[in-house]
Amino acid sequence: MSEIVFGIHAVQALLDSDPQRFQEVFILKGRDDRRLQPLIKALEAQGIVIQVANRQWLDSKVEGAVHQGIVARVKPGRQYQEGDLPDLIAGLDQPFLLILDGVTDPHNLGACLRSADAAGVHAVIVPKDRSAQLNATAKKVASGAAENVPLIRVTNLARTMRVLQEANVWIVGTAGEADHTVFQSKMTGPMALVMGAEGEGMRRLTREHCDELISIPMAGSVSSLNVSVATGICLFEAVRQRTSK
Numbered sequence: 001m002s003e004i005v006f007g008i009h010a011v012q013a014l015l016d017s018d019p020q021r022f023q024e025v026f027i028l029k030g031r032d033d034r035r036l037q038p039l040i041k042a043l044e045a046q047g048i049v050i051q052v053a054n055r056q057w058l059d060s061k062v063e064g065a066v067h068q069g070i071v072a073r074v075k076p077g078r079q080y081q082e083g084d085l086p087d088l089i090a091g092l093d094q095p096f097l098l099i100l101d102g103v104t105d106p107h108n109l110g111a112c113l114r115s116a117d118a119a120g121v122h123a124v125i126v127p128k129d130r131s132a133q134l135n136a137t138a139k140k141v142a143s144g145a146a147e148n149v150p151l152i153r154v155t156n157l158a159r160t161m162r163v164l165q166e167a168n169v170w171i172v173g174t175a176g177e178a179d180h181t182v183f184q185s186k187m188t189g190p191m192a193l194v195m196g197a198e199g200e201g202m203r204r205l206t207r208e209h210c211d212e213l214i215s216i217p218m219a220g221s222v223s224s225l226n227v228s229v230a231t232g233i234c235l236f237e238a239v240r241q242r243t244s245k
């Protein structure tokens with residue numbers, strides 16, 4: 001079994017975090033740019049096999065995404081299971097979690113993972129039957145974050161939310177119409193932020209299981225933000241609060 005990782009940042013991030021996972025790397029024939037060269041050198045220094053491939057072959061490996069002239073075949077990373085969640089939380093002082101209730105676009109999943117990683121989120125939770133796959137595109141957009149942040153797929157999201165609440169995790173849902181804004185919310189303790197689907201937002205049951213609903217104030221004519229943008233705003237407001245003395 002192997003997975004594909006592509007793009008300069010994603011390959012670099014995996015090399016930094018877990019070089020043992022590389023099986024082989026393919027670079028575009030004739031590609032000789034300044035951004036790729038240091039990465040090739042670093043890969044070679046780790047003894048990783050590098051081969052040259054033509055554009056058509058590389059394109060065929062990445063589902064039409066932009067590979068920036070580099071595609072790696074790697075061993076699968078650690079897969080987290082639903083049963084890992086209680087242990088993961090138990091080991092944390094102040095759990096900081098992100099729940100994506102129905103984000104189905106791999107670009108959005110990747111962008112949310114990237115923001116989650118940057119914000120120091122301990123795990124991202126998604127419903128098994130209602131989420132984008134962590135495919136090559138999501139990993140590329142995540143820019144290495146997919147290798148770092150545990151992604152946990154759960155069968156019944158409402159049940160998982162109850163488990164989190166029993167562990168004293170405060171669950172903050174997001175909805176454009178909520179009266180309380182993200183800037184008024186207190187996000188300093190153990191918490192899980194819940195984001196909704198691209199089209200319909202959070203499901204009714206998910207919404208009902210939230211302890212609090214917050215909105216991001218919208219000043220213009222558009223009624224909502226892209227889910228990954230909204231994720232970044234809410235996570236970093238939480239980071240601001242959690243890190244200010």
Ligand SMILES: C[S@@+](CC[C@H](N)C(=O)[O-])C[C@H]1O[C@@H](n2cnc3c(N)ncnc32)[C@H](O)[C@@H]1O
Binds near residue numbers: 217226
């Ligand atoms: C494109 S929006 C969904 C819009 C949907 N029509 C709704 O009413 O929720 C996707 C997700 O991004 C987040 N989001 C976008 N704009 C937001 C805002 N102004 N306030 C809070 N959350 C927002 C929410 O998590 C939402 O479920």
